[in-house]
Amino acid sequence: MSSNDASAAPVQRAKTTGLHKGDIVPGVAKVDPIIIADGIRRTFGGLTAVNVDHVEIPRNAITALIGPNGAGKTTLFNLLTGFDKPDEGKWTFDGHSLAGMGAHKVAGLGQVRTFQLTKALGLLTVLENMKLGAKDQIGENIFRAMIPSLWRKQEAEIEERAIVLLKKFKLDTKSSDFAASLSGGQRKLLEMARALMSQPTLVMLDEPMAGVNPALTQSLLDHILDLKEEGMTVLFVEHDMHMVRHIADWVIVMAEGQVVAEGPPDEVMKNQAVIDAYLGSHQDVDLGIVTGRIEGELNTEAIELAAEVKHLDENIANRKETGK
Amino acid sequence: MNTADYRRTRRKNRRGVLVALIVALSAAFSLMAMPAMADEVNVDEYDNSIIGNVKLESVALEGVLLTISGGGYEVEVATDADGRWKVGVPDGDEFTVTLDENTLPEGIAVIDEVGDDDTPNVKEAMIGPSGSTVMNFFIGRGERNVTSFFDQFVERIVNGVNFGLMLGLAAIGISLVYGTTGLSNFAHAEMVTFGAVMALIVSVDLGWPVWIAIPLAVLLSAGFGWSLDAALWKPLRKKGVGIVQLMIVSIGLSLALRYTFQYFRGGGTEQLPGSDSPDIPLFGSVSLSQTNMISMVISIVVIVIFAWWLVKTKIGKATRAVSDNPSLAAASGIDVDQVVRVVWILAAAMAGLAGVLWAYFRPGIRWDMGAQILLLVFAAVTLGGLGTAFGALVGSIIVGVLVETSSLFIPSDLKYVGALGVLIIVLLFRPQGILGRKERIG
Amino acid sequence: MDILQILSNTGSSLIAPATIGYALAALGLAMHFGFTGLLNMGMAAFMAIGAYGYAISILTFGFPWWGGMLVGVGGSLVFALILGIPTLRLRGDYLAIVTIAAAEVVRLLFLTTTFDKYTGSADGLSGYHESFRAFNPIPDGTYGFGPWEYNANGWWVRIFGITILALAAFILWAVMRSPWGRVIKGIREDEDAVRALGKNVFSYKLQSLMLGGVFGAMGGIIYALPASVNPGVYVTSLTFFVYTALLLGGAATIFGPIIGSVIFWGVQTLLSNLLPAMVNVGLLPFMTTTQSQTVRFILVGVALMLLVIYRPQGILGNKKELTFVK
Known part of the structure; x- marks a missing residue:
């Protein structure tokens, strides 16, 4: 963990601005929203995990969803992508109402997601992982599957597309390896590349930086910025403030299930509500430093926090080993 | 037919005497008419016949009505002064012989030989190559009170609660381990059988008194659970x-243990001492056998102690914490291995006790007796919500009552079908079970 | 001790209808468990539905043999739908419990005296052979050599069974190398990931359940084809035995289930002949012949444990491609 990387400023690309209409308040209307959500509420037992009155995600921009642990970011993600059902609320994607729609249908509309805990399909090869991402495959029908001549041609096209993407993500040398043999960061890349195989319009990334080797951080950031250049919209959940500042065009801050602030990154970071809600008692600590991604001075409080994080990580790792 | 049904003693009265019932029949008699001298019916019309002799402890019973039906043919016959009857029947086909218990003397009933037949007064008869078949019924002194549907229902519920509490002992263990x-432990069934077999060995093979045998069996079960955890899990x-x-x-493991029991104990059924204890009337027409009452009390006491242990003691709280979230529990300094070891010991002890009680409830000990209730236990655990101890108890009582009342x-x-069907239906609408919590995704 | 007779019986068991039936059911489980990761513990019910569907439609409704088979297979498809729609959304262990419960419900329904007229309750069904045998193209007589000497009907059942088995293995191979198979394997690895890629996971699982269920039903039919339908066969242990055969060969392979079944029955037959013979000549003084028949079932249990712990990929499986869902 040397000082390679994200703290050394990369080539700054232009931020997209002028996304909102009127005063910046939580739930502000956007000029060209791709997602409009209204009155989304999700409770677990007596606990309200998400309670969002109104939020809009701007099209063709990179939006970051931030907030402290338990703020409901991932739950909101799950709700928006159909992996969970809200108690109430409705939302549209690209003009289609998504309320009550299953996850696979949501994905079919062009809204594709990745997961916080990477879901590379370990016992499929990297190439198979990629090919799985392609939409509308003829051979995915069980009856046509038995007649290879029906799907061979399309399969070849898909493979071609997959190889191009793998090259771009520097995974082409691994294409016949089992995905399980990849490193954590490579799996993140694979998951993102696989998502792109479906040619989405909105890419939703749940903590794309978590567990990624610092050496890979920059290329991952570049890939995310590229998505925007290629005309896609990106919504991502992230803890790393450096990354958020660096690539996000718009930031939405959640705390205790609600949207407490939003706006361009630099303005949001100054917002007192954000500092209170998000950083809480650890407000002087840059989380990038705590997670070890960024070199920096740690004060006592940060050291405690870092120890806590490390302890939790170990527990999670142990649990994975023994608990499965 | 429910309202004027008969209730029989559950445990078959072995003093019952095997009585040969001979069926001969005449087609013409109505149900109401008492056949005057109908010990032989239609014997001249048909070559084939069914014969029988109704006696109680070698005393002939006269005037007992039997109905023989099958293949569209139906006749009724009454026994003569010697208790004999005979009916001629057409070729082929199977016939059903029904003895009308209303025509037996007071306090006398047809006894269930097998132990799982609710209508021992109905039998299937097949005509052999000889053209004649003898039909035998067990007749004995048994309670045959006419019981109202409501009373039957209440009694089944009482029995069901008893059965449910016994299931609960096994279910709590499975649930804790899960x-x-x-782990969804299929070998839990064999831990149930283990307890019963140990009690059998100590009380019957070694001849020790039951009050030593049962606690010893539970202790041995606990040791069995501990060694399974230490050596395997x-x-x-x-x-x-x-x-x-x-x-x-x-x-x-379940297969290996089950057949090991069969290897040593054979394929038959063996009884624990005291399995034929008399019934004690409770209220109305409801009665319970002594062993069933003791069984119920033991179940309740053990469950209450367990609940206290789970809620109040340090290790009990630790167990709940581990069930809730193992990594968090480990992070807060709980020795997960120790908790798991205690859970295996407790689960095995309770399963062993459940085995002993199940041996009295069935009654009898067989190599596959645990496997017979494993699915009901799983059903109970799943109904209550996997992994919640109290859910398992609630689920068990529901399953127990359901099984007993559904018949x-x-x-x-088909009484198990009802319980298993309900399991599937509940999972349709509430996959997390009755007391389970919905899991969050992500 | 007649070694030759023992070996002959063992050799004969290798292509016995029971072995072929197991192999088909194991192929079905390979589809469900090995490739899709569905912990179907109710395979015995699919086999029972196949066998009873075949026998009842011939005996009660006078169907020809092929009509009976269609009914058996159709019944298994209906059962897969009934079983799958409520349960396929459940987690793995729940699925195991519900499928095993459903299989028990099916068995009890075939066993009850309530439907005795159709199912023969505890006696089971027999005497449905006429139609199938009438189609036998093999002239009367005895053919074969050594352990494999059967009459025309014996060969007809075996040849038919092996043909169906080959067809099933081919279908499984064909679908698993296609994009459909890729989705199926993806679901085994992580169904949420596959869902996030826009695939209707539920529908794929249901298709898998139905296809494997059809294999199981055909297995049940072949198993019952030469003799009778006996309700004592379709107990939960049957499912466990088929799992043992499957894991022996390799759960995520095409030939593994077949080889596993052959080994399973070969060893079972060998032991069931050899052990009593050894007891009789005094080689196993500590057991009776009855006990020696129980020993082989203890061994099945032990073998199942050892396989899962030490060689979960089976004989044919790729070491890397462990087939156990998380």
């Missing part, structure tokens, strides 16, 4: 074997 280790956990693999290992409405050989 909660703390993630703990090493597998350390090895990081997945839960599906563990589950299949438990299936293998009032559906054929008794």
